[in-house]
Amino acid sequence: MNWPYPRKLAHRGAGRLAPENTLAAIRLGASFGYTMFEFDVKLSGDGVLLLMHDATLERTTDGAGRVAGFAYGELARLDAGGWHSAAYAGEPIPTLAHVARWLLRNGLMANVEIKPCPGREAETGAAAALEARQLWQGAAAPVLSSFSAAALEAARRVAPELPRALLFGELPDDWLQRCRALGCVALDANHETLTEGVIAAAHRAGLRVIAYTVNEPARADQLLGWGLDALITDAVDRIAP
């Protein structure tokens, strides 16, 4: 397949150097020369796609409770940067649309990790795919990834042309069948579970391989030497893009 993506992606924007999943983080990652960004996307209570890792607000905002329990208008008033450092205080939770617009205007690419709130897997997968299709039309498509097979299945149903990658923390024996069942173009796995043999097997099956979260330069070199197609890193300051 067409694979226009770089070999190194910035995780949650700029890893830990800025508040994860904010536009400020993506801007910082871009300042280190990164051209593709992984971030986590889920739905607000009223169906707006936004960037947030957790299903609850406490860790990365000054709010409390479930993301799905609030309309985006309420979530937009929260501080998603002050928990990280004073320099980022007041940074808002961005929408997928806002981030897409900024990336596209700057010629940068995305890996949209669909991270549904519990019980909203299919709804989130379908919404993310439909919005991605609309936002990225005419540009290199974002890679849609998820740990949720239901989310990827729903994405496939509404926008089959968008590239999909199935995420794994541990590789099950049937990883290839599971990737194939969802029509994925890539296996996306915790780097600790990847070996040269797994990468070769994926390639023989016509799949690309993405690894997260690779933060040691020596491990990055090893994986890329084994033919890894792309790695996702927090270490945007220590691993050259």
Ligand code: G3P
């Ligand atoms: O998309 C790869 C990686 O981000 C998956 O783990 O928890 O950082 O979203 P997590």
Ligand code: MG
């Ligand atoms: Mg993620």
